[in-house]
Amino acid sequence: MLLPRFDYYEPATLEEALRLLSEMGGNARVIAGGTDLLVRMKLKVEKPGYLISLRKIPGLDAIVRRENHGVTIGPAVTAAELSRNELLLDRFTPIALAAGRLGAPVVRNRATIGGNLVNARPAADLPPACMVLDATLKLKSFSNEREIPVGEFFRGPGQTVIEPNELLVSIFAPIPAPWTGGAYIKLGARKALEISMVNVAVILTLQSPQGPIIDAKIALGAVAPTPVRAFAAEEFLIGRQPSDDVFAQAGVIGVGMCEPITDHRGTMEYRCLMIETLTSRALRQAYEKALTWKP
Amino acid sequence: MKKTIQLTINGQQVQAAVAPNQTLVQFLRDDLGLTGTKHGCGLGDCGACTVILDGRAVNSCLVLAIQADGCDVLTIEGLAEDGNLHPLQQAFVDKGAIQCGFCSPGMILSAKALLDEKPNPTELEIRTAISGNLCRCTGYQKIVEAINEAAEVIRDREES
Ligand SMILES: Cc1cc2nc3c(=O)[nH]c(=O)nc-3n(C[C@H](O)[C@H](O)[C@H](O)COP(=O)(O)OP(=O)(O)OC[C@H]3O[C@@H](n4cnc5c(N)ncnc54)[C@H](O)[C@@H]3O)c2cc1C
Ligand code: FES
Ligand code: FES
Numbered sequence: 001m002l003l004p005r006f007d008y009y010e011p012a013t014l015e016e017a018l019r020l021l022s023e024m025g026g027n028a029r030v031i032a033g034g035t036d037l038l039v040r041m042k043l044k045v046e047k048p049g050y051l052i053s054l055r056k057i058p059g060l061d062a063i064v065r066r067e068n069h070g071v072t073i074g075p076a077v078t079a080a081e082l083s084r085n086e087l088l089l090d091r092f093t094p095i096a097l098a099a100g101r102l103g104a105p106v107v108r109n110r111a112t113i114g115g116n117l118v119n120a121r122p123a124a125d126l127p128p129a130c131m132v133l134d135a136t137l138k139l140k141s142f143s144n145e146r147e148i149p150v151g152e153f154f155r156g157p158g159q160t161v162i163e164p165n166e167l168l169v170s171i172f173a174p175i176p177a178p179w180t181g182g183a184y185i186k187l188g189a190r191k192a193l194e195i196s197m198v199n200v201a202v203i204l205t206l207q208s209p210q211g212p213i214i215d216a217k218i219a220l221g222a223v224a225p226t227p228v229r230a231f232a233a234e235e236f237l238i239g240r241q242p243s244d245d246v247f248a249q250a251g252v253i254g255v256g257m258c259e260p261i262t263d264h265r266g267t268m269e270y271r272c273l274m275i276e277t278l279t280s281r282a283l284r285q286a287y288e289k290a291l292t293w294k295p
Numbered sequence: 296m297k298k299t300i301q302l303t304i305n306g307q308q309v310q311a312a313v314a315p316n317q318t319l320v321q322f323l324r325d326d327l328g329l330t331g332t333k334h335g336c337g338l339g340d341c342g343a344c345t346v347i348l349d350g351r352a353v354n355s356c357l358v359l360a361i362q363a364d365g366c367d368v369l370t371i372e373g374l375a376e377d378g379n380l381h382p383l384q385q386a387f388v389d390k391g392a393i394q395c396g397f398c399s400p401g402m403i404l405s406a407k408a409l410l411d412e413k414p415n416p417t418e419l420e421i422r423t424a425i426s427g428n429l430c431r432c433t434g435y436q437k438i439v440e441a442i443n444e445a446a447e448v449i450r451d452r453e454e455s
Contacts, residue, residue, distance in 0.1 A: 005314075007296070007315060031359075031362075034358065034359065038359075042338060051315070106339075107427060
């Protein structure tokens, strides 16, 4: 498997990277971990003339706590780092758990959150996790800057709103309210190195340990062309007392949001059953995590 | 156009000119003759090409040689010391964790990255650490046992 020819740039500043991107436009690709891009280039799906590496740009690989209001994650932070970050494990649990399920350690050590989001595979692990955490993506070009809620970022398999001259420069997630817990469950045919058949990320907020549920967010991956929020199931949960029965009903409603396909990884019917089961299981886990919430 | 890179490979400084589209595994095998690193699928699926890059196990078929500029690379050739096999290598031999051997360099380096971080891993941690490395011969059980044994040997050695 050989790579086609290209020119390679390693800009030392963000400005330089943005200038290169604006000059080269559609013929250039950003390379972060390369675990998607190099595979696609070897398979001749993509043949960019220029690669622009993020490696030398300072700060893009940092996870920074923003006082009491949130966290900023650089696009070049690897899945391995996300999965062992204490702040993310505690407060932004779905991101840390999803990162820990992406590929295998040899992949996680290279794969970045920016690459995972921009790549926009329907079965990708981090998009649903970012969606339930209400993340905002900052996109920057040489002359412009804009912020997009992650829920409006994906357009279809492999498609996002990002322009060829734009760089994803940071991911911001607000800190969830007190008594919030999160969970992430991924179902594949084997434990590692497997793209999901179904994945579900969940955030649940209680008014107090005694309930009721005052906020719920559920996002499902691999069940439609883009990851989707199960809004009807979320609305159903709000105001109710948490219980296995309520979580099971939310799972049934969640299936209604999906248009799963039949392929070699599983049939449509099997996927629907799994969405239902995994949604209620993830809600239960998020509830248990919420009960352990500490200031 | 070729670019000059400088990196440390198995403790030695190396300077070389590489083409941008050369992967690290190609550079190691074709330019440096370090053929202990295997080239299997080329797509990140098999782990035969695993090396340790700045302390972390990675698939060297999905790293450009140019991206390793300034980095520290450890390959299977760098494990033995003074002609003595590393405890992981010895345990793989002793436990019958090697059959055809194609997966072994990658397995051993994934295991080394694990033991460097967690000297006393659980079986689940061992299995997770090698989950990106495929073996078509051994059925994994002997590999897991070998890593476990090597961990013990290394811990004993460090205590004494
Ligand atoms: C064996 C194997 C197993 C895998 N398993 C999984 C899995 O289980 N789950 C999963 O979700 N994925 C999986 N993947 C896919 C891949 O590893 C992830 O999507 C990874 O997060 C991509 O990140 P990267 O840094 O390697 O991206 P790259 O390959 O560097 O980039 C991917 C795309 O994003 C663009 N890009 C990257 N960063 C930016 C940025 N900051 N701004 C603008 N554009 C950018 C690139 O131009 C490119 O188009 C797997 C891949 C392999 C090879
Ligand atoms: S050759 Fe690199 S993972 Fe198979
Ligand atoms: S020993 Fe043959 S592939 Fe593992």
